[in-house]
Amino acid sequence: xxxxxxxxxxxxxxxxxxxRGPVPPEGRTGLRFAAxxxxxxxxxxxxxxxxxxxxxxxxxxxxVVHILTGNADPSPxxxxxxxxxxxxxxxxxxxxxxxxxxxxxxxxxxxxxxADPFLLGVSSGASAxxxxxxxxxxxxxxxxxxxxxxxxxxxxxxxxxxVYALAREPGGGFTTSRLILAGVAVSYVLAALTSLILVVSAxxxxxxxxxxxxxxxxxxxxxxxxxxxLTVLAVGTALLIALARxxxxxxxxxxxxxxxxxxxxxxxxxxxxxxxxVTGVLVxxxxxxxxxxxxxxxxxxxxxxxxxxxxxxxxxxxxxxFLVVADLAARTxxxxxxxxxxxxxxxxxxxxxxxxxxxxxxxxxxx
Numbered sequence: 001x002x003x004x005x006x007x008x009x010x011x012x013x014x015x016x017x018x019x020r021g022p023v024p025p026e027g028r029t030g031l032r033f034a035a036x037x038x039x040x041x042x043x044x045x046x047x048x049x050x051x052x053x054x055x056x057x058x059x060x061x062x063x064v065v066h067i068l069t070g071n072a073d074p075s076p077x078x079x080x081x082x083x084x085x086x087x088x089x090x091x092x093x094x095x096x097x098x099x100x101x102x103x104x105x106x107x108x109x110x111x112x113x114x115a116d117p118f119l120l121g122v123s124s125g126a127s128a129x130x131x132x133x134x135x136x137x138x139x140x141x142x143x144x145x146x147x148x149x150x151x152x153x154x155x156x157x158x159x160x161x162x163v164y165a166l167a168r169e170p171g172g173g174f175t176t177s178r179l180i181l182a183g184v185a186v187s188y189v190l191a192a193l194t195s196l197i198l199v200v201s202a203x204x205x206x207x208x209x210x211x212x213x214x215x216x217x218x219x220x221x222x223x224x225x226x227x228x229x230l231t232v233l234a235v236g237t238a239l240l241i242a243l244a245r246x247x248x249x250x251x252x253x254x255x256x257x258x259x260x261x262x263x264x265x266x267x268x269x270x271x272x273x274x275x276x277x278v279t280g281v282l283v284x285x286x287x288x289x290x291x292x293x294x295x296x297x298x299x300x301x302x303x304x305x306x307x308x309x310x311x312x313x314x315x316x317x318x319x320x321x322f323l324v325v326a327d328l329a330a331r332t333x334x335x336x337x338x339x340x341x342x343x344x345x346x347x348x349x350x351x352x353x354x355x356x357x358x359x360x361x362x363x364x365x366x367x
Contacts, residue, residue: 010309033310038305040317044093047321051328052081055246057335083223091221091229092327092341093320095286096296098233100319102275102310103293104300105240108247108308109268109275110167112179113298114356117156118290118349120179121186125159126283127134127154128190135201149228153280155190160276162186181215189211191289216289216342218327229285236278237316244308289342291320292350298356 052064059077066083099117104120106115117123131149166182191214198210240247246267249257283289300315323341325362326348330341 004220013265023310029305029310033042033304033314040314040321044317044321044324047324047328048085048089048093050093051324052085054328055085064335068278069364077250087223088218088221088327089324090226091285092218092222092323094226094229094233095218095289096292096319096321096323096326097280097316098229098236098278098282099289099292100296100300100315100322101233101237101240103307104297104312105247105271105275106321107297108250110164110179111250111253111272113293114353116294117275118288118292119187119294119353120163120183120188121159122156122276122279122287123283124190125155125157126280127155127176127288128194129155129212129280130284130287131194131214132197134211135197149284151280152284153277156280156283157185157273157276159190160272164272180282198241207300211340212339214288215340216287216345217338217340218286219338221285225285229281232267232278232281237312239274240271241309241312243267244312247271247308248306261299286342289323289345291345291353292323294356295349295352296322337358 034257049061049064052068053059053061057077057080059081063075063077064081065324067075067078068086085305099148103116106114106120109115130148133148133151163179163186164181166185167179169178194210194214198207246257246262249260249262252260254264260329296319297311297315300311300318304314323345327341330339330344333339333344
């Protein structure tokens with residue numbers, strides 16, 4: 001019997017894990033996420049050192065590093081770095097990260113790219129409640145630690161509920177125009193209420209505090225006020241990352257999420273409470289800083305896509321970098337005068353908001 005030649009299979013063997021070759025899509029996504037997180041971490045460290053070094057008093061960056069690591073000799077700069085600027089940098093990073101995470105979450109909850117704690121009236125509600133506590137002197141003995149954060153949370157939550165109720169259509173959906181109009185209307189009403197409280201109080205010393213809450217600023221940062229916002233930020237962000245899959249399900253639509261087993265009404269209610277708590281606590285310590293939660297999520301999606309397990313931590317780091325840099329600009333652009341950081345974020349966020357509206361209108365016309 002003649003031996004027949006053995007035909008070699010034309011099917012190439014699957015590459016082994018130790019062979020060089022194209023990285024699977026999951027691997028590419030993981031490597032991209034790791035690279036983005038590493039880059040943003042370095043950017044945050046660089047922004048923090050710059051914020052600690054620059055100001056009305058310029059401190060060499062090498063001295064800042066030595067002070068932070070405890071290797072510096074007794075220096076007149078030590079008090080400026082550790083007691084004045086470092087709490088402000090930490091508060092700015094916490095507020096920027098928290099607002100970015102909340103903005104990302106709200107955009108998923110209402111399936112609208114224009115959603116933002118400031119535009120939806122959440123920050124205005126928290127700010128109005130904080131101003132009321134300050135002016136009326138409610139719980140004055142523990143205002144900075146308990147009363148103001150609690151009142152800010154209540155104000156943020158109530159404002160979000162009102163906007164949600166006004167913007168919701170009979171069928172249960174949302175439109176961009178209804179959502180934004182409801183948020184703007186609620187913000188105007190709350191601004192008028194804040195002005196009324198100030199006029200009724202008739203005390204000039206309240207004016208500066210009210211301007212602080214309405215324009216946003218980090219100048220009052222102290223070590224004894226950092227524990228609450230940092231804790232709320234860490235716990236809130238961890239919970240939202242744990243809820244990444246339900247947030248992803250909302251992206252497919254209300255009916256699709258329900259078919260996939262998500263109780264959308266209960267889930268939205270729970271996340272509304274959580275985002276209101278985070279926003280309220282942050283606004284209680286920084287005032288109403290707008291547009292961070294609008295701009296940062298869009299930039300983060302360009303880097304890692306829309307999956308919230310990767311999007312939320314990237315948005316948090318990016319928001320921290322953005323607000324630390326913005327606050328540095330607020331302290332130095334008109335030094336020695338300290339501009340409220342909320343003014344600078346509004347100057348950058350306003351044109352970005354108009355661009356989003358323009359892009360959305362162009363897409364609607366093309367469709």
